[in-house]
Amino acid sequence: MNVFEIPVVWETMNLYGIKVGNSIVVDVEEKPREGDVVMIKDMNSFNIFEYQPPYLIARSTYQTPNVDLGLVDIIGVVIRVK
Numbered sequence: 001m002n003v004f005e006i007p008v009v010w011e012t013m014n015l016y017g018i019k020v021g022n023s024i025v026v027d028v029e030e031k032p033r034e035g036d037v038v039m040i041k042d043m044n045s046f047n048i049f050e051y052q053p054p055y056l057i058a059r060s061t062y063q064t065p066n067v068d069l070g071l072v073d074i075i076g077v078v079i080r081v082k
Contacts, residue, residue: 012058028076037078
């Protein structure tokens with residue numbers, strides 16, 4: 001298993017209970033399934049979204065546009081929130 005932990009600095013999944021100040025554990029080898037929370041790289045930034053092909057969906061109290069899967073790299077699947 002190839003995992004890493006990173007602090008949450010994004011508001012894109014706060015309705016899902018993942019808030020700034022939490023930490024997430026990301027598995028870079030797990031393939032995402034519909035409904036999984038994934039970490040992505042978009043140009044020079046990172047973020048987390050719900051995997052709903054063909055889009056990534058924010059579950060946020062803020063208006064955040066859906067993201068086309070073809071425009072970003074999926075880093076891995078969030079397997080734990082601390």
